[in-house]
Amino acid sequence: MSLILRIILIFSSVFTCVYIQRKIRKSKFKIEDSIFWICLSLVLVLVSVVPQIPSFFADLLGFESTVNFVFLLMIFLLLVKVFLLSRKVSETEDKLKQLVQEVAIGRKEKEE
Template identity: 40%
Template sequence: MSLSLRIFLIVGALCALAFVGRKIRKAQLKLIDGFTWFIFAVLLLLMSLFPDIVYFFARLVGIISPANLVFAVLIAVLLLIVFVQSIRISQAEVKIGELAEEVALRDERYNNLVQGDAAKNETDAGAKRQDVKSPADLTDQNGNGSRCGRGK
């Protein structure tokens, strides 16, 4: 492993740490996601500061150039991260879908309640009517768009 590659890895690791640190300080990254990159950076630092580890494993698996082992390890780690993230994106998409469906169904039920309330007029006393009355007023003010009222 050349000195320039080692310096490159150290700089890369420090950049990763600085970036993760900034995102966490600004509360834009969950701690557990930051931890993944923290481990990644530590791995880079270990390989660049103690190249003997790389030499040992390169000999063990029969790789002539230790730098190639570094690349292989990095690719493997990145693939793992991508795989985990792909699973999480799938799950997140499913959840967003469920949320959208839920909101749509609630909108539907809400509109029906509002219309039902208008039709029933003042006859229906009790808690249910009170629940519905204020949003009904709100939709009247906003015209027909029931969605406008909900966002605010």
């Protein structure tokens, strides 16, 4: 991995942590939801500070260069997150639908 990539990774991880910390401070982020981002940032910092870790796994899995492994890891983690998010959106949409129905039915009953 090139030095510049490592620096960018560290920088963006630290930025993410600080951003989340500020959101929590203002009570705009649920703790459960922020755990993922903090952990992701920590993993990225670890990967960029100790490049031996990703190159070990890259060798093990037969990647030609370490950076390919890092990209794949990030894509994988993001896919997992997208999947979880889309499940959550479905749930939320369903709850919203039920709520709207409830309000509308309640209103009709009041009119009658």
